[in-house]
Amino acid sequence: METTTFPISGPLLLRPKRIEDSRGFFSETYNERLFREALGDVRFVQDNQSLSTQAGTIRGLHFQSPPAEQGKLVRVLRGAVFDVAVDIRRGSPTYGKFVSATLSAENWTQLWVPAGFAHGFCTLEPDSEVLYKVTSYYSRGHDLGLAWDDPELDIPWPVAPGRAVLSDKDHAHPMLRDLPAYFS
Numbered sequence: 001m002e003t004t005t006f007p008i009s010g011p012l013l014l015r016p017k018r019i020e021d022s023r024g025f026f027s028e029t030y031n032e033r034l035f036r037e038a039l040g041d042v043r044f045v046q047d048n049q050s051l052s053t054q055a056g057t058i059r060g061l062h063f064q065s066p067p068a069e070q071g072k073l074v075r076v077l078r079g080a081v082f083d084v085a086v087d088i089r090r091g092s093p094t095y096g097k098f099v100s101a102t103l104s105a106e107n108w109t110q111l112w113v114p115a116g117f118a119h120g121f122c123t124l125e126p127d128s129e130v131l132y133k134v135t136s137y138y139s140r141g142h143d144l145g146l147a148w149d150d151p152e153l154d155i156p157w158p159v160a161p162g163r164a165v166l167s168d169k170d171h172a173h174p175m176l177r178d179l180p181a182y183f184s
């Protein structure tokens, strides 16, 4: 498995081996031993899958607050997304900075988003399906967000702001400057 780090500590890009033959390919998309070598002592308790029918759909930026904080291992089954993780660890030297990567069914890349990061993505193709493993169960009371279009974050979303497809919830998240210190 290929592992790539970012200038921000925590997130990782992972690319499991794909074994191709005349039928197509085979791949261990999750192997606890190999992923624990890369990610440390993580335990996944829930798998989530979403389908976004339109290109330019933005979901995010989301996180769960402690004690329900989640690490997320994100990959794409169909289509492609521009995936983003924003550092919201208040004491971090990279607080408010983000990492991003294109994840696609084609490039077979997964993004590890540790707890302490707000996560979101923008679909690059119609009918993009995202599958991600999380380290804590969903908790509605801890499910929080950060404004995807906060100018302070300056994220180069691959869609014109007026054309992004969003949930009602994602129109209403606070800006970084108004975000309480959930993570130290």
Ligand SMILES: Cc1cn([C@H]2C[C@H](O)[C@@H](COP(=O)(O)OP(=O)(O)O[C@H]3O[C@@H](C)C(=O)[C@@H](O)[C@H]3O)O2)c(=O)[nH]c1=O
Pocket: 048, 050, 059, 060, 061, 062, 063, 072, 119, 120, 121, 137, 138, 167, 169
């Ligand atoms: C996240 C989640 C949502 N739900 C419910 C709540 C709601 O009725 C419906 C849709 O939820 P949302 O609108 O929050 O779905 P969505 O906007 O896709 O939320 C997801 O976005 C990406 C970027 C993430 O990082 C995820 O952790 C998650 O927050 O599904 C669950 O039952 N379990 C879950 O784990």
